[in-house]
Amino acid sequence: MTTSALKSLGTAALFALGMASGMVRAEAIHFPAGKATFDARCAVCHQAGGKGQDGLAPPLTAYPGHYAASAQGRHQLPDTVLHGMYGEIHVADKTYNFKMPNFDSLSDDELAQVLNYVVFDLNASSHGSAKPFTTAEIKAARAKSMDAGAVYAQRTAVTKALGLR
Template identity: 40%
Template sequence: MISAPASTLAPNVAPNVASNVAFTFAAIAAMLVAAPVLAADAKTAFVSRCGMCHQAGGEGLAGQFPKLAGRAAAIAQAPAGRRYMALVVLGGMAGRIEVEGAALNGVMPGMASLTDAEIAEVLSHVVTLGKPAKAAKPFKAAEIAAVRAGGKATMGDNKELRSQLIAEGVIK
């Protein structure tokens, strides 16, 4: 756990940015030591692994982490969107993105240490958050395994894929 004041972590950075950096490191540390995912309780797994940043209901955190509620199911309607979601969980993503007209600048670490079944359970929960216009089918471990077998994607690769999917209308 980070015990130094945020200003000492990044002394040449504005206080609010230093606080965001400290929060991000604390959030990543919490995710990395979270309990293993239990297939029977995907909601608890989501909250323990993802809730610090995306919030328990998937509403996101302004300026840093995107809203998932109501959006993830729409992305998961297309095979390319489902692949993208799996790649982001496996490899993470960092940098500036825009979601629903709001700029966000955060870091999501990859969670490739999770099993395919664990990732499928968490993503299956994610697509139920909020009030999706159309329900998405649950993710399967075999689907995640196929994405994993396709090769490792970096945070930069995932950000580039996101831009491509926006241009194609898969991500709105």
């Protein structure tokens, strides 16, 4: 092989490596177990990557980060997945009114992981200095006697306090 052929082979290899590492970076998931649960249990309504579906389920790509980062809003996330929610809501000026089922059959760990995937992988620009959810927080939320209507009423107060519409 000539020197120039070797050189171009080297360039091609470097290029391929760069592409591959770029792809790995773009797809780096902080909470892969949470993503697996999300893809299996949540994406049917909220769609892959939580982008939402008009007329069915809201996007989970902005509000959950704000909830997780605030003292008043944080518990809204475990409460929603454990107790469900229904009633008309607004997310980024769109209206949704369908039933969010409860997922109390999932373990504390599965729920902490799925919420961490939502907050840290899907809300990178809004979670601020939020800390990851722990199994203890899920356990505490599970112990509350709350129903889907109470979660809805609480959401109204939380979104108002956080200035979200």
